[in-house]
Amino acid sequence: MIKTDTLIIGAGPVGLFCVHQLGIIGLKCEVVDNLDKIGGQCIELYPDKPIYDIPAVPECTGEELTNNLIKQIEPFKANFHLDERVEKIEKVEKKWIVKTSKGTEFEVSSIIIAAGVGSFEPRKFPTKDAEKYEGKQVLYSIRDKKIFKDKTVTIFGGGDSALDWAIELSNTSKIILVHRRDDFRGMQASIDKINQLKEEGKIKIYTKYQLDSVKGKERIENICIKHDDESVKELKTDFVLGFFGLIMQLGPIAEWGLNLDKKTVPVNTENFETNKEGIFAIGDICTYPGKLKLILSGFHEGALAARGCFKYARPDEKLRFEFTTTSKAAQERLGIKK
Numbered sequence: 001m002i003k004t005d006t007l008i009i010g011a012g013p014v015g016l017f018c019v020h021q022l023g024i025i026g027l028k029c030e031v032v033d034n035l036d037k038i039g040g041q042c043i044e045l046y047p048d049k050p051i052y053d054i055p056a057v058p059e060c061t062g063e064e065l066t067n068n069l070i071k072q073i074e075p076f077k078a079n080f081h082l083d084e085r086v087e088k089i090e091k092v093e094k095k096w097i098v099k100t101s102k103g104t105e106f107e108v109s110s111i112i113i114a115a116g117v118g119s120f121e122p123r124k125f126p127t128k129d130a131e132k133y134e135g136k137q138v139l140y141s142i143r144d145k146k147i148f149k150d151k152t153v154t155i156f157g158g159g160d161s162a163l164d165w166a167i168e169l170s171n172t173s174k175i176i177l178v179h180r181r182d183d184f185r186g187m188q189a190s191i192d193k194i195n196q197l198k199e200e201g202k203i204k205i206y207t208k209y210q211l212d213s214v215k216g217k218e219r220i221e222n223i224c225i226k227h228d229d230e231s232v233k234e235l236k237t238d239f240v241l242g243f244f245g246l247i248m249q250l251g252p253i254a255e256w257g258l259n260l261d262k263k264t265v266p267v268n269t270e271n272f273e274t275n276k277e278g279i280f281a282i283g284d285i286c287t288y289p290g291k292l293k294l295i296l297s298g299f300h301e302g303a304l305a306a307r308g309c310f311k312y313a314r315p316d317e318k319l320r321f322e323f324t325t326t327s328k329a330a331q332e333r334l335g336i337k338k
Helices: 013-024 062-072 128-133 160-169 188-199 251-255 295-313 328-333
Strands: 006-009 029-033 079-082 086-092 095-100 105-108 110-113 119-122 152-156 174-179 203-207 209-216 220-227 232-236 239-242 246-249 279-281
Touching (some): 006 105, 013 029, 110 295, 152 160, 160 174, 160 188, 174 209, 188 203, 209 239
Parallel strands (some): 006 110, 152 239, 174 203
Antiparallel strands (some): 086 095, 119 246, 209 220
């Protein structure tokens, strides 16, 4: 059995920053994630997608953000248990006993759930003949945008991901954007940019259309899209991208006795503790009045949750707040020598 101060469930950006916040106040932690890699949705769904709302970082990709967070927590030598899912938690006296799908057991004084929206998978095209090309020319996430250079890419969807990628790939590819409605659901700035690119002839847009069929042999040769009026249009394309959102599954979290609100966990905003003492929730999975589902909000939540964990790990000590610029203890933990 592994004994430590805190177990973090989720190795996305918010979970990674929480490792840092625990570390600078002297708490040890282990991290469990059901994905086989560190980075959560940033790595699984949009490693190449530009992110613009990280403070002091004008632009970075999901992969760059993840790599920088990993570098930031190196001094704390946290252990990651990847491709494992927390199956069971149990309170034994003042400790939480946690068991994973691979039989790993932890004894901890607190748990921080930073599991995003739980386990997730992309919504897929209902068209059966698209399955043959999944992972090759039919894609639901982008790992390497260079493969689309000088190709025709047909993007389906009307939300931020579809619009962002249409804008990004229009620099190097021929883009066709297809949406089942007239109105797009993305940010207004993105919608304005899409319309500008359409006027400039850099993007073709078809609204009130959906994928009807995919034709080809070893590779896709063309696709047919069907309008609401039943008319069909044939398009030549090299790749088909679908951005229809995610199917969320809370999994075993739903059985832990938390006071769930739909598929989110209500918390208090003092330290992001749930209705269970010693269990905290941060990031997309938590909810409270005024909640914003932004990475920077998750960083704030993680900082307060880490300090909430201190009283369970060190009940006889009082945590004194200090800035890292002046705290000798924090600087020592970060490996800074002056």
